[in-house]
């Protein structure tokens with residue numbers, strides 16, 4: 001699309017004709033220029049921009065948002081959306097959590113509610129409750145004041161703030177390298193490279209077993225430059241749905257300690273994965289208990305269904321030490337400056353909803369029930385899909401569908417099969433074979449299983 005300035009510079013046929021009539025004194029050279037620019041208007045306009053294609057090349061469309069647009073354009077009534085990473089109910093509709101509706105009512109009835117700015121670090125009732133939620137109520141890091149938290153623009157904003165902080169304050173002469181799982185949530189690459197942190201990957205998913213490549217992961221972490229930043233998905237790994245076991249987490253922690261790496265947890269699915277908040281927070285709590293200094297990016301998009309409200313939190317936790325409290329205070333002061341320069345202060349609504357629920361015993365219990373509704377439906381869909389594929393005798397093994405956890409399943413379908421599913425059956429999923437389990441329901445799971453069966457058999 002042309003920038004508006006260029007559009008106004010382009011003469012219309014009628015205006016350029018009438019102007020050439022009226023200016024009878026113009027030199028033939030300028031007339032020629034006018035004709036040339038008329039034939040090829042870009043010839044005259046190209047020189048007006050400092051942002052030509054060499055400087056600002058056309059960027060590719062975001063793959064996931066492109067997929068969503070293609071799904072919306074498809075008019076087939078049988079179409080199935082398995083791309084979107086957002087919960088859908090059994091009628092394939094977005095679901096406002098009942099507890100969020102309750103909190104919303106309470107907020108709207110609050111006579112003291114206003115629309116003033118929040119503090120730079122966000123709503124204190126939200127950040128303190130967020131700490132407790134992820135670290136545990138009785139976490140020594142909270143009791144010993146070794147944690148500081150900043151409300152962010154959802155999980156992405158928390159990742160960005162953490163990445164920015166590390167790029168500024170955690171380096172040798174050279175920037176440290178960040179390690180992501182292979183594969184990972186694709187936005188990780190952009191968020192960290194935007195702040196000039198070089199990245200590498202560690203093996204994570206083994207195609208043959210459709211499970212964790214634990215040995216590959218460990219040996220890469222062992223061989224990484226000491227002090228590297230290791231990004232870890234706390235639970236419900238996106239895109240694979242494969243998490244380490246608790247024993248494997250312990251070994252991962254050992255290697256990170258030995259190599260003096262810096263763990264950076266991304267937690268976007270606490271409570272959404274298993275329905276149990278403590279279970280889904282176990283890895284982070286274990287690392288904190290083991291005395292690591294670490295960062296956490298926490299999102300409330302999925303577990304509260306507050307996708308568009310952008311409620312999230314960044315936490316920095318330092319190890320137990322005599323100067324821990326002052327370390328945390330210094331870190332907090334710098335985080336405040338970074339936040340102020342980027343967003344000034346965070347948005348209020350989503351944080352108010354979450355804080356209302358997190359700080360009220362009854363509402364908290366309601367929320368846990370809602371989490372069970374969402375995670376339970378997804379677990380049921382995993383079981384249904386696996387059993388339908390097994391009933392159909394679809395070539396391959398399908399136990400990974402129920403072994404994996406959370407919103408996503410890495411089906412093992414090839415790109416060719418994914419495209420076939422889209423063309424033949426109007427099923428939309430990412431090219432890497434990832435499906436959002438939330439897009440399946442009792443009305444479409446059989447249709448999808450049959451579509452997969454057909455695609456697998458016809459591409460064998």
Ligand SMILES: Cc1ncc(COP(=O)(O)O)c(C=O)c1O
Pocket residue numbers: 085153154155156157185233238266267268299300301307312
């Ligand atoms: C692994 C992971 N991290 C972070 C996010 C951040 O999401 P948001 O910025 O919507 O909270 C997501 C969302 O899909 C995710 O899957």
